[in-house]
Amino acid sequence: MFDQSLxxxxxxxxxxxxxxxLKTSTLTVLxxxxxxxxxxxxxxxxxxxxxxxxxxxxxxxxxxxxxxxxFLVAVVVLAFYIGxxxxxxMFLSFSLLNNNVVAYLASFVGLIPIYFYARYRARRYILxxxxxxxxxxxxxxxxxxxxWRAMLLWLATILSLGIxxxxxxxxxxxxxxxxxxxxxxxxxxxxxxKMLLRGARHxxxxxxxxxxxxxGGFVNQSMLGxxxxxxxxxxxxxxxxxxxxxxxxxxxxxxxxxxxFCAHPxxxxxxxIYLLGYFLVxxxxxxxxxxxxxxxxxxxxxxxxxxLGYDSFGALFSGKGKSAEYLVYVGIALVYFGFFILxxxxxxxxxxxxxxxxxxxxxxxxxxxxxxxxxxxxxxEFSEAEGFAEALDIGAAI
Amino acid sequence: MTLFMDAEMPVFxxxxxxxxxxxxRVRVALEDTESGKVxxxxxxxxxxxxxSVRDVRRLRDQAGRDAVTYGLAxxxxxxxxxxxxxxxxxxGRLCPHLDRHNNTPxxxxxxxxxxxxAIASVALIVFVLVPKLADQMAVLMPAxxxxxxxxxxxxxxxxxxxxxxxxxxxxxxxxxxxxxxxKLVARLLPGTDFxxxxxxxxxxxxxxxxxxxxxxxxVMFRGLLxxxxxxxxxxxxxxxxxxxxxHRDPTRLxxxxxxxxxxxxxxxGDFAGGAVVLFLTERxxxxxxxxxAEAASDEYAHALLAKAGLPSSRMGDFFRRLGKxxxxxSLLSHLASHPDPxxxxxxxxxxNTVADDYERVLDDQEWQALxxxxx
Ligand SMILES: [Zn+2]
Numbered sequence: 001m002f003d004q005s006l007x008x009x010x011x012x013x014x015x016x017x018x019x020x021x022l023k024t025s026t027l028t029v030l031x032x033x034x035x036x037x038x039x040x041x042x043x044x045x046x047x048x049x050x051x052x053x054x055x056x057x058x059x060x061x062x063x064x065x066x067x068x069x070x071f072l073v074a075v076v077v078l079a080f081y082i083g084x085x086x087x088x089x090m091f092l093s094f095s096l097l098n099n100n101v102v103a104y105l106a107s108f109v110g111l112i113p114i115y116f117y118a119r120y121r122a123r124r125y126i127l128x129x130x131x132x133x134x135x136x137x138x139x140x141x142x143x144x145x146x147x148w149r150a151m152l153l154w155l156a157t158i159l160s161l162g163i164x165x166x167x168x169x170x171x172x173x174x175x176x177x178x179x180x181x182x183x184x185x186x187x188x189x190x191x192x193x194k195m196l197l198r199g200a201r202h203x204x205x206x207x208x209x210x211x212x213x214x215x216g217g218f219v220n221q222s223m224l225g226x227x228x229x230x231x232x233x234x235x236x237x238x239x240x241x242x243x244x245x246x247x248x249x250x251x252x253x254x255x256x257x258x259x260x261f262c263a264h265p266x267x268x269x270x271x272x273i274y275l276l277g278y279f280l281v282x283x284x285x286x287x288x289x290x291x292x293x294x295x296x297x298x299x300x301x302x303x304x305x306x307x308l309g310y311d312s313f314g315a316l317f318s319g320k321g322k323s324a325e326y327l328v329y330v331g332i333a334l335v336y337f338g339f340f341i342l343x344x345x346x347x348x349x350x351x352x353x354x355x356x357x358x359x360x361x362x363x364x365x366x367x368x369x370x371x372x373x374x375x376x377x378x379x380x381e382f383s384e385a386e387g388f389a390e391a392l393d394i395g396a397a398i
Numbered sequence: 399m400t401l402f403m404d405a406e407m408p409v410f411x412x413x414x415x416x417x418x419x420x421x422x423r424v425r426v427a428l429e430d431t432e433s434g435k436v437x438x439x440x441x442x443x444x445x446x447x448x449x450s451v452r453d454v455r456r457l458r459d460q461a462g463r464d465a466v467t468y469g470l471a472x473x474x475x476x477x478x479x480x481x482x483x484x485x486x487x488x489x490g491r492l493c494p495h496l497d498r499h500n501n502t503p504x505x506x507x508x509x510x511x512x513x514x515x516a517i518a519s520v521a522l523i524v525f526v527l528v529p530k531l532a533d534q535m536a537v538l539m540p541a542x543x544x545x546x547x548x549x550x551x552x553x554x555x556x557x558x559x560x561x562x563x564x565x566x567x568x569x570x571x572x573x574x575x576x577x578x579x580x581k582l583v584a585r586l587l588p589g590t591d592f593x594x595x596x597x598x599x600x601x602x603x604x605x606x607x608x609x610x611x612x613x614x615x616x617v618m619f620r621g622l623l624x625x626x627x628x629x630x631x632x633x634x635x636x637x638x639x640x641x642x643x644x645h646r647d648p649t650r651l652x653x654x655x656x657x658x659x660x661x662x663x664x665x666x667g668d669f670a671g672g673a674v675v676l677f678l679t680e681r682x683x684x685x686x687x688x689x690x691a692e693a694a695s696d697e698y699a700h701a702l703l704a705k706a707g708l709p710s711s712r713m714g715d716f717f718r719r720l721g722k723x724x725x726x727x728s729l730l731s732h733l734a735s736h737p738d739p740x741x742x743x744x745x746x747x748x749x750n751t752v753a754d755d756y757e758r759v760l761d762d763q764e765w766q767a768l769x770x771x772x773x
Contacts, residue, residue, distance in 0.1 A: 011462030020459060042459045050461035056412065056421060056479060057467065059457065065505045072516035079520045079661045083528045087657035091535040094543040103656075133421060134414035134475045183419055374419040379473065 005262075006365040010357045011057070012050030014349050020046055021345040029337045037071065037390075038064030043348065048130065050353075051360045054368060062129035062385070070125075070387030078114075078391050085110060111392070116147035118388035120176075127180060128380035138377050140179040149175060162207050166196040169245050182255055183374040191252035199244025206234030239274075240267040250363070258370040264362045273358060277351035284346050285339070292335055299331075409485050413439050413447070416475030424478075426485060428492060435492055439478065449478075454493040471495070520661065528657035529650075536649040541594060544649050545613030551652055552615050556601065568772075570600040570620065575771025578764040582633055585706050585759050586640070594643060598636075602772045606720065608635050610642040612649040620772045626716060629760040629768065634713030634746070637702040641695030647687050696742060700749035707756055714746035 024039035041064045048060035086107050093103035124139040131137070153168040170193035177189035209230030216223030243265055250263035365371075413424040424447070425440040437454060439447040449470065457467045466486045468478040480486050490496060539547075556567040579598055587596065594614030606621040616639045618632075626632050642648055687695075700710045721739050760768065 011464070013461070016461065045457070045459040046461050049457070049459070049467070054421075056414070057460070057462075057465070059467070059477070063505075065509055069505070069509055069512050072512050076516050076519045076523075079523050080527075083523050083657040083661045084531065087528060087531055087535070087653060090547075090653060090656040091539065094547045095539050096543075131475060133419045134416040134477045135419045136475065371419040376417050376475065 004368040006054035006368040008360045008363045008365075009052040009055060010050055010360045011052060012047065012353050012357060014353060017043075017046060017353055018345060018349050021348045022341070025341045025344055029341060034068070035064075037067035040064075041067065044126075047352070047356060051356065053132065053363065053365055056133050059131040060129055061131060062125070066383065067385045067387070067390065069383065070385030071390045072387070073384050074118075074387030074391040078388070081114075082107075112151060113144075113147045114388065115392060116150040117143045118386075118392055119150075120146040121384070122386035122389035123176065124380075125382050125384075125386045128382050132182070133371070134376075135183040135374060136377050136379065138181040138380055139176075140181075142175075142179055146172075146175060161211060163204075165203070166200045166241065166245070167193040169193075169241075170196055170249065173245075173249050177249075177253055181377060183377050185256045185259075185374045188254045189249065189252060190254060191248070195248045195252070196241070196245045199248065200237075200241045202233065202237030203241040204237070206230055206232075206237040210234050236267075236271065239271060243267045243270050246359075256370065256374070258367045260366040262364040262366060263359070265359050266362075269358055270355070273351065273354045277347075277354060280350045281343065281346040284350075285342060288342060289335075289339070292338070296331060299327075409482050411439075411482070411485070412479040413441070414477045415447070416477070426478075426480070428488065437489070447476075451493045452495060454489065454496060455499065456490075456493075456496045458497070458499065471498075524658045524661050528661075529654050532650050532653035532657060535653055536646050539649060541613065544646075545594070547649065547652055548611040548613035548615045551611050551648075552599070552617070555611075555617070568602040570602050570772035572767070572771045572773060574764075574767035575600075575769075578629075578760055578768040579771070581764065582629060582636065582759055582768075585708070586633060586637060586702050592640075592644070596640065596643070600771050608639055610639040610648045612646075612652050614643055615648075616640065616643065623769050623771070625720070627719075628712060629758070629765050630708055630712035631716040632768070633706070633708055633759055634699055634703060634710060634716065637699030638695045638713075640702065641698030642687070642691070644698060645691065645694060647691050647695070651687070692742075693745075696745060697749075700746065704749070704751050706759075707752055708759060709750050709752040709754070709756060710746045711750040714743040717743050717746070 021043060024035065024042055027035040028039050041060070041062055044060040044062065048058040051058045086103075089103040089106050089110075093101075093106070120143040124141065124143070127137040127139045150172060153164075153171055157164045157168045170191075174189040177187050180187040209226060213223055213226035213230050216226070244267070247263050247265060250261050253261050255261075408425045410423055411426050413422045414420065415422070422441050427438040427440065428451075429436055429438055433450070435451040437449040437451060439449065441447065453471045455469050455471055457469060460467060465479050465481045466489075468480065468489070470476060480489065556569075579600070583596060583598060592614075597615050599615065599617045600623065601617060601619050603619045604621040604624075605619045606625045608616065608618040608622050610616050616636065618635075622635070623632070626635075696713075699713065703710045703713070717739055721743075
């Protein structure tokens with residue numbers, strides 16, 4: 001049989017996503033945040049269903065209820081950990097060392113393994129609730145060993161002033177990929193970290209210039225001027241590294257022996273989506289705030305002229321016009337929450353959606369006919385969902 | 399009877415059985431049978447798959463209008479993707495429960511129980527476990543550690559109360575005023591049996607308040623000095639705060655808030671402006687000791703005053719005046735937060751053993767110097 005290549009279609013559009021995101025985030029504010037678990041669920045359903053490898057959409061099957069329950073469990077565990085742990089640290093730090101620097105440091109360091117643990121668990125939950133062609137994805141339970149590894153690799157990255165980063169990216173990705181399943185077939189990350197080096201050269205140039213500027217700054221203040229050049233270089237080099245790393249590592253992934261992948265996202269396009277996206281987000285925010293201020297001015301003028309049934313403008317601030325005063329509070333609250341709602345919604349529409357489109361449309365699956373041999377895997381109950389990530393507020397963007 | 403689409407006008411759809419990752423091209427037919435209407439999915443070979451219209455569900459929040467994905471009620475992973483608009487319309491007409499998705503009623507009950515349990519557990523941690531542990535630790539903490547804790551807390555409070563974030567609130571230290579203050583403390587605590595060096599500070603702030611911090615720090619605000627009408631009133635208040643120091647109340651409180659502030663941050667953290675809420679909550683918690691602790695400190699103050707030959711009824715005068723004033727700026731005041739001011743005033747009056755011709759703690763000049771310590 002010849003090699004069958006599956007292209008990926010993308011069906012997401014701005015309009016429906018905008019209304020879905022606006023509706024769900026408004027509900028989230030109105031329910032004091034409780035609806036956010038359903039909001040996340042519904043937005044994921046939309047994004048997943050927009051990605052159609054070989055013409056069949058991905059499906060997200062998570063629920064809001066299980067997310068809320070997972071969150072509650074995580075809050076109790078973390079409340080115990082943070083409450084008691086902080087207290088003991090504070091006591092020991094003051095009793096033995098007569099200061100609290102160690103306590104602050106330790107309570108921060110103590111959260112780092114939990115952060116990586118939560119990240120891995122959230123990824124496992126999302127995979128367990130993702131289906132394609134009716135077959136579930138899955139990940140093995142390895143959150144603590146992931147946390148341990150991630151901490152060591154990050155430590156190496158920091159101690160090496162960032163030089164170790166490509167190797168860290170590869171090793172963590174390999175750890176995750178080698179524990180990922182589609183049905184009863186396992187993924188495998190082939191290749192090695194050296195294949196990321198070609199895409200890392202701009203990152204290294206930026207890094208080198210930044211370190212030079214930093215060290216030179218001790219000797220001669222004017223060396224710090226180099227940062228103007230080196231920091232943007234470093235930032236763009238970093239994005240380029242991430243994009244090419246994604247490309248190379250996806251190309252080197254295997255599902256079973258016979259199914260491969262081919263990804264070709266482009267750095268220029270990714271940067272363009274970021275820049276244009278955030279420009280549009282900013283533009284829309286400014287325009288809607290201007291509109292709100294205009295409305296407020298009109299309301300004020302109408303109040304002053306008595307058109308709304310209030311005696312005078314002065315009553316608004318004299319304390320006599322109680323209901324007018326509430327009107328002002330409601331207005332302020334509307335602007336405040338409206339701003340954050342709109343920011344989140346616009347970001348989904350102008351940044352996340354086009355970014356997913358780019359990554360989806362440039363993804364191919366090679367050897368698609370071998371998929372027919374892949375069987376279903378049992379459901380991973382995973383009752384805690386992504387509660388820890390939610391409680392620590394490190395949930396993914398979507 | 400065939401309801402829709404016979405063999406002459408076949409309509410096809412993509413079917414996945416939820417067992418293998420294969421997309422089957424199936425011919426869809428809708429038929430009336432004895433057991434109700436059924437969707438028949440004819441595979442290229444073998445028996446057709448039958449879906450009762452009552453069990454058919456439509457996936458929600460899907461992108462793209464060109465295709466509709468159907469599944470079955472419950473967790474069954476089989477899926478049918480229909481791209482034919484007229485078939486989608488027909489399915490919409492015939493399937494009565496297309497959008498009924500309450501497949502988790504058992505979870506809802508668990509959710510209610512779990513929510514109650516979670517709230518109870520967090521409350522238990524914040525209000526019982528952390529305070530109990532803090533109380534134990536406060537007793538075990540060496541005096542040096544308490545002093546360090548007090549230094550750190552004092553610095554934080556000065557920073558928090560300052561107008562801008564880069565400075566600390568001004569300390570009042572006019573020399574004559576300080577001398578008067580030292581004289582006052584010497585009268586109250588003539589012996590050396592007090593466990594800490596008392597470190598008395600006056601802060602340049604209009605709040606009518608005084609409070610104690612771990613390790614012997616006692617802090618008064620300028621507002622308190624302005625409000626007081628005699629040095630004896632100040633002596634009473636200092637005595638009360640010394641009581642708190644002696645009983646290690648501030649150490650307990652500081653340890654408690656170290657534990658509960660972290661938890662509150664976790665609970666409130668991801669609301670916008672969480673830091674403000676956090677700060678206020680912390681302050682409110684800090685302003686209050688238990689009724690028992692307040693009463694014990696008052697008794698301690700009465701005893702100190704009696705030993706120093708000063709009347710405790712002056713303390714009562716001060717609270718009487720404070721009570722008459724508007725409670726507007728007493729929100730954060732530890733002194734005004736006493737649960738029962740009437741009983742407190744009565745206790746101060748009743749404890750008084752000193753006649754009216756007592757030796758004044760400060761003369762008029764010294765008293766004026768103390769009041770002007772911030773100038
Ligand atoms: Zn008190």
